[in-house]
Every structure is written in C-alpha cells, then in structure tokens.
Amino acid sequence: MHPAQDQQHVNHNIKETRSGKKTIEVSESAFLSPDYDENCTKRGLAVLVQNFDQQCADIENLKLNGQFNKLMELLESYEYGFEVFEKDGKQIHKNLSKDDLYTLCSSVAKEIDKNEYNYYYCLLFVILGHGSTGIIRCKTDTGNTEYAELSKITELFQPQNCAALALKPKVFIVQTMEPKDPNQADASGMPDDVKERKQQRIPRESDFLTYTSDEPCYLSDNKFLNSLVKTLEEDQNTWYTNRGINPIPVTEIQSLLIKINRKLKETGSKVAYTTSSLTRKMYLQKRTF
Structure with missing residues (x-):
C-alpha cells in the first residue's frame, strides 16, 4: 500500500511554522486513546547500528554480521513488516564517528518527518557497541575516542523535532560495554560446586x-x-x-x-x-x- 492510500487513518495534522519548526494538531480521540494507533501502512522503521571497535581482538568471532542479518529478517517478517533504514546502500551502519552517528539519527528523523501521511507505527533503534550507560564510544579519524550521548539521539525524535512520531512508540535497544575477550573462560579451573554458584549469581543491576x-x-x-x-x-x-x-x-x-x-x-x-x-x-x- 502506498502511503497516500493510508490517508484515511490520519487523525491529526502537521503544520510548519515560519521558523521551520513543525507543530502537530492532535484530535482528542487520538490523544486519549488507550492504545497506540495500529492503522499504519508499515509496522515501523528499524535502524541498526554496530559500533564495535574493529581492532578489538576476535571481533569477527562474535558473528555480529550474521546475527544482525537474522535480526533484519525477523523484523521484516512481521505483518506489515519493519522497514530497515538504508543510507548510502547500507542497512547495518558500522563504526560511526560521533558526528556520523548524530547525522544518521538526524537523517532518520527527517526521513520519517517528511512523510506527509505518517504511516510508520513506531521507531525501533538498535545500537550495539562499546561505552557505558547513556554513552556510545566512537572512533575518530585521528585514532582518538569520542562519545555520543544517547540523550542527544533520543532528543532528535521528540515531538518538537519529529512531529510524525508524536503519540507513537519510540523504542531504543542499546548495548554498550567495555571490550572483553570472548574466548575467556570465566569458570575455568574452578571446582564444579563453585561453577554452579557462579551460574546462579544475581547481577547487581537487575530487578530495579x-x-x-x-x-x-x-x-x-x-x-x-x-x-x-x-x-x-x-x-x-x-x-x-x-x-x-x-x-x-x-x-x-x-x-x-x-x-x-x-x-x-x-x-x-x-x-x-x-x-x-x-x-x-x-x-x-x-x-x-
């Protein structure tokens, strides 16, 4: 279905101010609806970013490409499947600098926002890489390290910056961790009873x-x-x-x-x-x- 054919489901209007900012007029029924509107041509737009340091030892052994490809297949298999965002012929965006990552996110927001009929149900953003909570480590051309902030990424998709996603779910699945040798055996050389206790250890970050x-x-x-x-x-x-x-x-x-x-x-x-x-x-x- 072409986006224009979905116009009957649109229950709000997007207007652009003189300054270029977009505002959205939402109907009362849409504003108070108990569920997100399901009447969209596409289930959603998915963005996949793999920002692991390629110099990290054994990075290829993690089989990230195959796993990401499988993830794309699964997303696209949903009814009214997810559309995977493509830029410069790439669906999986790898090893981005901080500026490149922000530029990618800005491009996604503009791509969604320029669609007159708002036919995406949601945005799904998956970022895998190094860093820590709330920040993604990015490598520069000089070999130095910079960090992109997740808060600045999500800000690009707030209603004042991406009106077409207003009242639509925006899901960010982010993994940021420090490099670790994937072949390291944590329990090697330990007695069996110690190994069993280790397997049952409760992560301190869980259940909050x-x-x-x-x-x-x-x-x-x-x-x-x-x-x-x-x-x-x-x-x-x-x-x-x-x-x-x-x-x-x-x-x-x-x-x-x-x-x-x-x-x-x-x-x-x-x-x-x-x-x-x-x-x-x-x-x-x-x-x-």
Missing part, C-alpha cells in the same frame, strides 16, 4: 524499576500523587467487581505505570520517566486462579 517525575507539587493539588492514588483505586475497584467472572491479578506494575502516565497526560501534567531492569512481571495483588 525507577519511576521519576519532576511535576511541581502544590499543597492544594499534587497531580502526580492524585494520579497514582486514583489509578490504584480504579484498578482495585475493577478487580473486585470482576473477580468472580475473571479472576486476574489486579495490577501488574508496568501496566500500572502506563495508566498513571495516561492520567498525568489527561491533566496536562508532565509524564513521569520509567527506567526498568525488572526480569519478570511484578503484581501488586496476589494472583488467584
């Missing part, structure tokens, strides 16, 4: 969830707290009403946070930020079946 808001707090009206309380009340009332018919857990934590964000949005408040390293679902109500 942070949900933070900088919404101003007024003594007479704390919209953040009000939204939290009201959402919990509504969920509990729904569960108690329906438990004889459909005994399901009252609240799964990440679903709850989405509902609170919707409450905040409805009141014109700032949407809170979620950072999660949970490894399983968390319920606030004991499940009964």
